[in-house]
Every structure is written in C-alpha cells, then in structure tokens.
Amino acid sequence: MAFDGVIIGILVGLLRRGSLKGFLNVKLRYGWVFPILLAIQFLVYIFETRYAWVAAISNFTFMAVYIVGFVFLWMNRKEKGFLVLMAGVFLNFLVMLINGGRMPVSLEAASTIGKDYAQALQEGTLYGKHMVLTAETKLAFLGDIIPLNKPYYKQQVISIGDVVCGIGIFLYIQNLMVLDRPKKQKLPIIEKVL
Numbered sequence: 126m127a128f129d130g131v132i133i134g135i136l137v138g139l140l141r142r143g144s145l146k147g148f149l150n151v152k153l154r155y156g157w158v159f160p161i162l163l164a165i166q167f168l169v170y171i172f173e174t175r176y177a178w179v180a181a182i183s184n185f186t187f188m189a190v191y192i193v194g195f196v197f198l199w200m201n202r203k204e205k206g207f208l209v210l211m212a213g214v215f216l217n218f219l220v221m222l223i224n225g226g227r228m229p230v231s232l233e234a235a236s237t238i239g240k241d242y243a244q245a246l247q248e249g250t251l252y253g254k255h256m257v258l259t260a261e262t263k264l265a266f267l268g269d270i271i272p273l274n275k276p277y278y279k280q281q282v283i284s285i286g287d288v289v290c291g292i293g294i295f296l297y298i299q300n301l302m303v304l305d306r307p308k309k310q311k312l313p314i315i316e317k318v319l
Contacts, residue, residue: 158197162193
C-alpha cells in the first residue's frame with residue numbers, strides 16, 4: 126500500500142499542477158536508513174525459504190525493522206504527513222507484536238483474491254511475516270482483512286494500518302509537489318498616468 130500511496134500521490138500532484146522537482150528538496154534526517162530497512166526485508170524474503178536460520182529469526186527481524194523505522198519517522202515527524210504515516214506503522218507493528226511478530230491475514234479475504242493465495246497462506250509458504258488469522262488472533266481487526274480486487278490494478282489483502290500509511294505518504298508527496306513549491310511573485314500593476 127505504501128507504493129500505491131506514492132503512485133496516487135504523484136498522479137494527484139501532477140493533476141494539481143505540482144512539480145516532480147519537489148522531490149529534489151527532500152531533506153530527511155538519517156534518510157539513508159529507509160533504503161537499508163527495505164533491503165533487509167527484501168533479503169529476508171529471498172533467503173527465508175533457503176536457510177532455516179533466516180526463517181527462524183525473521184519475526185524478530187521484522188520487529189526490529191519496524192522499531193528502527195518508527196524511530197526514523199519520529200526523527201522526521203515535522204515533515205507533513207509523517208505523523209499519519211507513523212500512526213499507520215504503529216498499528217501494523219502493534220498487531221504483529223502481540224501475534225508473535227507475524228501479520229495476521231484473513232483467510233476469507235485472501236480467498237476472494239484467489240485459491241492459490243489462500244492455499245499458500247494456509248501452508249505457510251507466503252512471505253514470512255504473514256500468518257492465518259484465527260479465533261485466537263489478538264486485535265484481529267488490525268490485521269490484513271481488507272481485500273483489494275479488480276478493478277484495482279493489484280490484488281492484495283491490506284490492513285487498516287496500510288491504509289493509514291498510504292494516506293500519510295500521499296500527504297507527504299502533496300506537500301513536496303504542490304504545497305512546498307515556491308510561489309510566483311506577482312508583478313506590480315503599473316497604472317498609466319494620463
């Protein structure tokens with residue numbers, strides 16, 4: 126959903142006559158942290174099915190990524206949209222934390238996307254941070270319970286936290302592209318003296 130927030134934010138920014146040049150003005154404190162966090166998650170995704178020890182520590186890894194990410198957002202909280210983004214990250218972190226470091230996914234919602242997805246979820250062969258939502262799941266309403274189907278371009282199941290994160294990213298991009306651009310100075314009106 127974060128990627129969706131970026132794409133929708135850029136498209137709306139362009140429709141509002143914003144400029145992509147605003148991205149040149151990004152000045153985030155410790156901005157190098159974010160790509161590292163993405164890389165760690167990507168590496169876990171690749172290697173958890175190949176190495177048992179990676180799978181065994183993946184839930185702790187995801188929790189660490191969330192904590193560091195939250196600190197990064199807090200240090201940049203003055204950026205427009207970041208407090209909303211922080212709220213979304215916190216909701217996802219909370220539901221994962223109290224459910225053993227995994228994001229609960231509704232089997233019912235997963236089934237609307239496709240049988241293969243639902244089966245992979247049941248077999249535990251999905252990307253490691255997911256697990257089946259059951260009656261024992263705590264704070265189940267914060268899990269991945271919202272199915273996105275056609276006509277949406279990408280079928281997936283998302284959480285309330287994902288939606289909030291997407292809104293935060295959208296607001297940040299609007300600020301970069303539209304609200305933060307320099308205002309054109311109006312030329313003074315010269316009156317003719319007759």
